[in-house]
Amino acid sequence: MAYTTGTIASILPRLNADYFLPAVQREVVWKPDQVLNLVDSLLKGYPIGTLMIWQPEGGIEDDLSRYPFHVHFVRGQALSPSPDASKACAMILDGQQRLTSLNIAFQGSYAVRDNGGEQVWINLLQAPDLDQGQLQEDEDSAKETSLHHHLAFSAGRPNRNAGCLWMPIQDIIAVDSDATLAQLIARQLKQLPSHGLPEKEAVSTVLTRLYSAVHVEANLAWHLEANANYDRVLEIFIRSNNGGTKLTTSELCKAVMTSSWRCLDAREAIRDLNEDLKKKLKSSAKLTE
Numbered sequence: 001m002a003y004t005t006g007t008i009a010s011i012l013p014r015l016n017a018d019y020f021l022p023a024v025q026r027e028v029v030w031k032p033d034q035v036l037n038l039v040d041s042l043l044k045g046y047p048i049g050t051l052m053i054w055q056p057e058g059g060i061e062d063d064l065s066r067y068p069f070h071v072h073f074v075r076g077q078a079l080s081p082s083p084d085a086s087k088a089c090a091m092i093l094d095g096q097q098r099l100t101s102l103n104i105a106f107q108g109s110y111a112v113r114d115n116g117g118e119q120v121w122i123n124l125l126q127a128p129d130l131d132q133g134q135l136q137e138d139e140d141s142a143k144e145t146s147l148h149h150h151l152a153f154s155a156g157r158p159n160r161n162a163g164c165l166w167m168p169i170q171d172i173i174a175v176d177s178d179a180t181l182a183q184l185i186a187r188q189l190k191q192l193p194s195h196g197l198p199e200k201e202a203v204s205t206v207l208t209r210l211y212s213a214v215h216v217e218a219n220l221a222w223h224l225e226a227n228a229n230y231d232r233v234l235e236i237f238i239r240s241n242n243g244g245t246k247l248t249t250s251e252l253c254k255a256v257m258t259s260s261w262r263c264l265d266a267r268e269a270i271r272d273l274n275e276d277l278k279k280k281l282k283s284s285a286k287l288t289e
Contacts, residue, residue: 003050005218008042008102009173015103020066020082022054022091024237027078028070028100032110032118032153035101039120039169040147042213051095051222054233066091070100071108072117093225093237106170106214110153121158122210123150124165124188127202149206165192165203172210181211 011019041048056064065081066089092099104110109117128148152158157166167188175181185204189195213219225236 003221003223005221007215007218008106008213008220009215011099011220012103012107012173015069015099016071016082018089019053019092019099020068020089021096022093022233022237023065023067023081024234025067025092025096028073028075028097030097030101032112034097035105035110036120036147036151036153038098038101039105039151040149042219043149043209045213045217048098048219049095051099051220052093052236053095053222053224054091054093054236055224055226056091057226064091069096069103071103072111073100073104073108074111074114074117077114090224093233095222106173116155118153118155119168119170121152121154121166122169122206123152123158123163124167124203124206125163125199126150127205165199169210172207172214175211175215181207 038048068079068082070077070079105120109119111117126149150164151169152166154166158164159166165188171184175184185207188203188207189200192199225233
């Protein structure tokens with residue numbers, strides 16, 4: 001099985017342009033701590049798994065509903081199919097949760113409720129690979145997380161405690177060379193009232209690692225499946241998606257129905273039915289009060 005690799009910076013712009021989600025995919029199920037763990041693993045140089053991409057062929061692509069990836073995610077919010085079905089695209093069979101998490105972390109936000117999303121921030125003064133004895137640590141935050149790097153979701157700068165210099169990790173996306181990386185390091189150091197060699201080393205180490213993980217290292221690998229056989233694609237989806245956050249029985253049933261209904265988007269139909277039932281149950285509850 002042949003694999004292709006690419007950087008995160010090269011793949012993210014292609015989401016919702018070249019890569020979409022098939023109707024068999026479930027909604028986003030990852031929680032904020034899982035998003036942070038993925039970013040932490042990335043910064044530690046750990047493999048984050050391979051992707052399975054389906055390239056529909058034989059004219060069937062015109063009959064498929066394609067769903068976009070979340071960017072500014074609100075828990076419980078469902079996205080509608082993309083209206084532009086004229087352009088050829090590939091479908092993500094395995095890797096939706098990881099790609100969506102990277103999209104949220106480096107380009108968007110996560111909201112538990114519809115009251116404003118939070119971005120992922122990183123403390124540039126916590127460089128795990130350096131001796132941090134010379135820097136005052138934020139002990140309270142360190143106790144709250146088992147992450148190697150100091151990461152947090154927040155709607156704004158998490159805090160200004162000594163030992164903390166926070167930056168949204170999305171700022172690294174615009175860095176496209178060693179020169180612009182050096183400029184970002186200098187800008188961040190200027191935010192400190194004063195800094196010595198330990199602070200300079202920490203900021204440089206964290207930002208260089210972040211830049212390398214996003215722009216230099218080919219951290220994403222994928223296999224391209226070109227096959228018009230719905231049954232094969234469904235089997236690949238079920239097998240591959242049972243490796244992470246396992247599919248529930250209802251999600252498996254939904255996937256089978258979605259792949260079987262050619263003239264109807266089962267995902268949309270089930271969602272509409274669910275909403276209708278909720279409304280009717282609420283009405284019934286009011287009548288019995």
